[in-house]
Every structure is written in C-alpha cells, then in structure tokens.
Amino acid sequence: MGLIEQKQHFSVNLLDWYMINRRDLPWRRHNNPYFTWVSEIMLQQTRVDTVIPYFNRFIGNFPTVQALAEAPEEDVLKNWEGLGYYSRARNLQAAARQVMELHGGEIPQDKQAVFALKGVGPYTAGAILSIAFNQPQPAVDGNVMRVLSRYFLIDEDIMKGSTRVLMEELAGELIPEGRARDFNQALMELGALVCTPKAPHCLTCPVMEQCSGRIAGRELTLPVKTKAKPPRPEQRLVAIVEGRGAHRGRVLVRQRPESGLLARMWELPHVLAEPPAKASKKAAPLADEPAMALLAGSLWAEGFAARPEGLATHAEHVFSHIVWQLQVYKCTEQSQSSELPLIAAEARAAYDAQAATTDAATTAPDGQSASAFSTSDQAERKLTDDADVLGDAPQIHIGKGDQLTYRWIGPEDMDKMAFPNIFLKLLSSYFAGIYDDINE
DNA sequence: AATGCGGGGAA
DNA sequence: TTCCCAGCATT
Structure with missing residues (x-):
C-alpha cells in the first residue's frame, strides 16, 4: 500500500x-x-x-x-x-x-x-x-x-x-x-x-x-517521548492563625504576588523550611519545636504576632515541577501582650538562623528575597480588613518593595476569593472544625 | 531549546 | 502508590 x-x-x-x-x-x-x-x-x-x-x-x-x-x-x-x-x-x-x-x-x-x-x-x-x-x-x-x-x-x-x-x-x-x-x-x-x-x-x-x-507491534512504544524531570521537593510550614479579639472566628490569609506560581491566588501563610536540597529525594521533615519557632518568626517578619499551638496535619501538593510537603500548624493570634517580645525574640532567632544558612534569600513567601526584620517604621501594611488590632506590628519589606495583602477571613469570605485546591481543602477542614483538638 | 506553570484520572 | 497527561509564555 x-x-x-x-x-x-x-x-x-x-x-x-x-x-x-x-x-x-x-x-x-x-x-x-x-x-x-x-x-x-x-x-x-x-x-x-x-x-x-x-x-x-x-x-x-x-x-x-x-x-x-x-x-x-x-x-x-x-x-x-x-x-x-x-x-x-x-x-x-x-x-x-x-x-x-x-x-x-x-x-x-x-x-x-x-x-x-x-x-x-x-x-x-x-x-x-x-x-x-x-x-x-x-x-x-x-x-x-x-x-x-x-x-x-x-x-x-x-x-x-x-x-x-x-x-x-x-x-x-x-x-x-x-x-x-x-x-x-x-x-x-x-x-x-x-x-x-x-x-x-x-x-x-x-x-x-x-x-x-x-x-509493526509498536502501538505501546509509540509515541517516543522524553520523560519530564521529577518535581523537586519543598518542605513548607503552614500557619492556620486563629484570630482573637476583633478577628475572632477568622483566619489569616494572604494573596500571592501578581506573577509566578499561583499568581494572585489566596493562600494560608507559609514559609520554606529548608534550603532546596540538591538531588535529595525527600525533604527531611522538621521537628515541631524548630518548625514552630521558624513559623512564628516568619509571621512576625510579615507583621503578625502569632503563637503556634501544635501540628494540625500534614499535607502534600504536587505541581508539575515542585512537590510541597506541608506541615500545618494551628496558631493563635497574639495582641500586644507582655509575652510578645519573648515570642518574637525566640522566633526571630530561629528565622535568622535559617536566613543565614539559605543565603538570606529563600525564606520569604515564595523564594522571593526577604530583607528579614527590617524595622523601619515608615511603610504602611496593606490590610484590606480592619487594621486596628496589631497597630504596633513591625514594618517589613518582602522582596523588592513588594507587599503581600493579608486579610482575616471567615468561611463566608471564601466564595469571592480564589484559592488553590490545597488551601481550599485546609480551610474547609478548618472551618468545619476538623482541627479543633489541637488547642486542648 | 529549556524551563515555569496545576491538578486529575487510571493502572 | 506510581504513572501518565502536555500548550503557552518566558527566557
């Protein structure tokens, strides 16, 4: 033929x-x-x-x-x-x-x-x-x-x-x-x-x-196709921060930057726990104590005082090029109380320690460089919700002058905001009361 | 030419 | 679990 x-x-x-x-x-x-x-x-x-x-x-x-x-x-x-x-x-x-x-x-x-x-x-x-x-x-x-x-x-x-x-x-x-x-x-x-x-x-x-x-008996071997590289693992620490006072019943979320991964989507705050280990198969899980200190430190760097209470759950989210291995911690918002400086000091130490080992460039929300704990009190944090409670929060600068938008939200706010599936699931579970046992 | 960019469904 | 699916933009 x-x-x-x-x-x-x-x-x-x-x-x-x-x-x-x-x-x-x-x-x-x-x-x-x-x-x-x-x-x-x-x-x-x-x-x-x-x-x-x-x-x-x-x-x-x-x-x-x-x-x-x-x-x-x-x-x-x-x-x-x-x-x-x-x-x-x-x-x-x-x-x-x-x-x-x-x-x-x-x-x-x-x-x-x-x-x-x-x-x-x-x-x-x-x-x-x-x-x-x-x-x-x-x-x-x-x-x-x-x-x-x-x-x-x-x-x-x-x-x-x-x-x-x-x-x-x-x-x-x-x-x-x-x-x-x-x-x-x-x-x-x-x-x-x-x-x-x-x-x-x-x-x-x-x-x-x-x-x-x-x-030719080739139907199972065609088409010829080079395999994609396996995604690199990233260990990330996620905070579910429960609001108190004016934020009671609400949770802290933030909007991602306008470009890059999950651009403009909303998410729970999280921080990279480890420098991306070259060729390591799996990111080593971080023990809870240092993890909570690091997480509190990163939140503090973002202008929020929160006390991690304990591990709520593990989760995994697979992208084509990255695997997020998530340790999710339930945290409680702290208003200006006397214990704040102490939390901040411990957290800051943990955060600084990591920042040093990662060339001070990979701990911010998503691999953006962060000048950690810049304490110039000029810039105004972009809070689209009531910004009153944490009025004394430190000023921070993420990346090159970027500022992430943070909001305290309740379940009803979720039908106007777009979340990636992983955070949709975590938030739904939280609002359904799944993680209530952490605080006992 | 190589890399970044989500999330499911099927084996 | 593990494997597979694979257009467009950017660099």
Missing part, C-alpha cells in the same frame, strides 16, 4: 467514525466561536470530564466576550479555581479585552490575528480557526501527535518542537476538502477515546487496518 492510499484510508474512515461516535459536549451544541475559544483554553492540559462543569459555569457567568472583558479579574479567577494553570484565565480575559478593542467584540477569523491573542499558540489558533470557522488549519495537540505517530510510525520525539512542526504539515495534508471542523475534532476524539496512551483499543479502531504502528 502506498502512502497516498494510507492517508486517504485514514481521513475517510476516521471522519466516518467520528460522525457516528462524536460525543455530545457542551461547547459542541452551538457553533459559537467564543464557546470554542473558551473550551479550547480550558482543555489545555485538562481532561474533558474535568472541564465540562467549569465550562458551563463560566459561560453562565460570562456568556459573551464583552461580559468576560468587563468582569473583575477576581471573578474570572474564582471561576477558574481548581482548574490549575491560572495564567490561562488571566490571559483569556486579557485576550477578551483585545478582541473588544481590536475587533469590535468579534473573534477574528484571520490567522495572524487569532495567533496574536494572549494565551493562543499554534494548537489553539488551529483549533479555533478549524472548529469555529471550518478553516483548513491543523490543530496538533498531544492526542493528535500520539495518533499520527502510531498510524504513520513516526519515531520522532514528540517533546521536540521540530516534531510538532512536522506533525502540523502532515495533519494539514490529511484534512478532507471542506471538512476541517469535523476532521480535526475526529482526530482528537480518536486519541481521547480509542488511541489512548497506555492501552489503545486497536480492535475497535476505525483505522487499524492500515495503522503502521499496530502492524
């Missing part, structure tokens, strides 16, 4: 299969370019089943490009809470504003214009142009590369950029005349339902007869 025939067999049979086996998905029910766009951004690195409820809620809250463009960023982030890769949400909204300003609120149909939208790269541009506008552009994602590498027995490493370009050329040739919309979705649908990564269902595959990979 020749390559031409093999390609024709693939396109014809795949398209026929798709027209019968096409899943009914929320973004496929209307031909709305905005729906296509939102769904494609959500589907980056994320499974269909996970995306569906998020998509429905998102479209319900932001039904048009204009609604999305005009929404407060915090609302958009809250609608993305739990989906991960939060820069997608921020880029999507930035792009919605681009569409309003540059294209009168209509998604552009020009390839360069689509590609210029924030968060839209080669794959997503192709997906929007083909699915929304039926333009014959390839849309090559991981599913497509897996399918093509097997069917055509392509041994190139799919992690390489050059391979993606090669795949795009091939995928473009395969699109049947006038059928880009259905064919591109068919390709991805096959990868998701039949030509799966671990145990492909070759027996029910519509193109198995001429699949070079299967014929």
Whole structure:
C-alpha cells in the first residue's frame, strides 16, 4: 500500500467514525466561536470530564466576550479555581479585552490575528480557526501527535518542537476538502477515546487496518517521548492563625504576588523550611519545636504576632515541577501582650538562623528575597480588613518593595476569593472544625 | 531549546 | 502508590 492510499484510508474512515461516535459536549451544541475559544483554553492540559462543569459555569457567568472583558479579574479567577494553570484565565480575559478593542467584540477569523491573542499558540489558533470557522488549519495537540505517530510510525520525539512542526504539515495534508471542523475534532476524539496512551483499543479502531504502528507491534512504544524531570521537593510550614479579639472566628490569609506560581491566588501563610536540597529525594521533615519557632518568626517578619499551638496535619501538593510537603500548624493570634517580645525574640532567632544558612534569600513567601526584620517604621501594611488590632506590628519589606495583602477571613469570605485546591481543602477542614483538638 | 506553570484520572 | 497527561509564555 502506498502512502497516498494510507492517508486517504485514514481521513475517510476516521471522519466516518467520528460522525457516528462524536460525543455530545457542551461547547459542541452551538457553533459559537467564543464557546470554542473558551473550551479550547480550558482543555489545555485538562481532561474533558474535568472541564465540562467549569465550562458551563463560566459561560453562565460570562456568556459573551464583552461580559468576560468587563468582569473583575477576581471573578474570572474564582471561576477558574481548581482548574490549575491560572495564567490561562488571566490571559483569556486579557485576550477578551483585545478582541473588544481590536475587533469590535468579534473573534477574528484571520490567522495572524487569532495567533496574536494572549494565551493562543499554534494548537489553539488551529483549533479555533478549524472548529469555529471550518478553516483548513491543523490543530496538533498531544492526542493528535500520539495518533499520527502510531498510524504513520513516526519515531520522532514528540517533546521536540521540530516534531510538532512536522506533525502540523502532515495533519494539514490529511484534512478532507471542506471538512476541517469535523476532521480535526475526529482526530482528537480518536486519541481521547480509542488511541489512548497506555492501552489503545486497536480492535475497535476505525483505522487499524492500515495503522503502521499496530502492524509493526509498536502501538505501546509509540509515541517516543522524553520523560519530564521529577518535581523537586519543598518542605513548607503552614500557619492556620486563629484570630482573637476583633478577628475572632477568622483566619489569616494572604494573596500571592501578581506573577509566578499561583499568581494572585489566596493562600494560608507559609514559609520554606529548608534550603532546596540538591538531588535529595525527600525533604527531611522538621521537628515541631524548630518548625514552630521558624513559623512564628516568619509571621512576625510579615507583621503578625502569632503563637503556634501544635501540628494540625500534614499535607502534600504536587505541581508539575515542585512537590510541597506541608506541615500545618494551628496558631493563635497574639495582641500586644507582655509575652510578645519573648515570642518574637525566640522566633526571630530561629528565622535568622535559617536566613543565614539559605543565603538570606529563600525564606520569604515564595523564594522571593526577604530583607528579614527590617524595622523601619515608615511603610504602611496593606490590610484590606480592619487594621486596628496589631497597630504596633513591625514594618517589613518582602522582596523588592513588594507587599503581600493579608486579610482575616471567615468561611463566608471564601466564595469571592480564589484559592488553590490545597488551601481550599485546609480551610474547609478548618472551618468545619476538623482541627479543633489541637488547642486542648 | 529549556524551563515555569496545576491538578486529575487510571493502572 | 506510581504513572501518565502536555500548550503557552518566558527566557
């Protein structure tokens, strides 16, 4: 059989299969370019089943490009809470504003214009142009590369950029005349339902007869893909600070910086416990005594006096490049009492000791450099809630003049603020009374 | 070209 | 548990 025939067999049979086996998905029910766009951004690195409820809620809250463009960023982030890769949400909204300003609120149909939208790269541009506008552009994602590498027995490493370009050329040739919309979705649908990564269902595959990979017995060894580096472990100490006085029933949280990991998300205060040990498999847990001293010290450096009461729980949070191993301590807010200076002295000693061993640059909220315990009393702490109780708190400077925003919140405040899943779980457990035994 | 960036689901 | 999934932005 020749390559031409093999390609024709693939396109014809795949398209026929798709027209019968096409899943009914929320973004496929209307031909709305905005729906296509939102769904494609959500589907980056994320499974269909996970995306569906998020998509429905998102479209319900932001039904048009204009609604999305005009929404407060915090609302958009809250609608993305739990989906991960939060820069997608921020880029999507930035792009919605681009569409309003540059294209009168209509998604552009020009390839360069689509590609210029924030968060839209080669794959997503192709997906929007083909699915929304039926333009014959390839849309090559991981599913497509897996399918093509097997069917055509392509041994190139799919992690390489050059391979993606090669795949795009091939995928473009395969699109049947006038059928880009259905064919591109068919390709991805096959990868998701039949030509799966671990145990492909070759027996029910519509193109198995001429699949070079299967014929060569290579279906399990394709695609060729270099493995990602394992994430590095980080031991972090987390504080659940119970408010007292005016903050009774509330917990201290803070908002992360505008860029980097979990940008602009809210979180419980925490501090890196260890210098990142090179090549060490697991971060060594820190004993409670030094951990509590360090944690109190870091809180003090942030302008808060709190007394750690004891270990509440352990938790782990896995990112693609970092593993947070968390020791969570329940703490109590201390107002200006006589014991404050003593706590501060011990805590400061612990914090300084670590700062010294870590080159004084890795103990702040997230690897930002901290000039610890700068006590100049000029700058005003950004407290969006009542700032009265700890009026004498020391002034601090995180990083290069950055200041994190801290708030005392109750459970009702959580429906306006976006938290990463790990802190969502810890806070829910706390407000549900799970950690009540610590204080006895 | 290499690295940063979340969170699930399946084996 | 362990393994797998992998677009875009930035540098």
